[in-house]
């Protein structure tokens with residue numbers, strides 16, 4: 001009779017160990033890769049503060065430069081008013097999920113975006129990213 005009780009006891013211990021292992025595996029799964037994405041969908045993981053990805057900012061700047069170049073620009077004031085010059089980005093550079101003060105309002109020509117742009121004004125004179133700041 002005593003041995004039957006012992007078997008039941010071992011059964012419970014085995015079940016508890018399996019439950020703990022499954023729980024640990026679930027936590028590991030949720031904190032990495034695809035599981036992390038699922039966890040984020042379920043709201044288990046903190047959402048990253050809205051900001052722009054560096055690559056996205058660079059491609060946007062390249063597009064804005066193309067647009068600025070085809071526009072008819074009367075003078076440097078008009079150049080400085082183009083979206084290429086005006087637009088700035090908030091980029092979470094250190095990937096900590098928040099936009100810190102040094103990650104705000106980064107312009108196309110500023111580090112780390114570093115997308116230069118030059119254009120020709122109506123009168124034939126050349127302007128570039130340096131002329132963005134009047």
Ligand SMILES: [Ca+2]
Nearest residue numbers: 092096098100
């Ligand atoms: Ca940050």
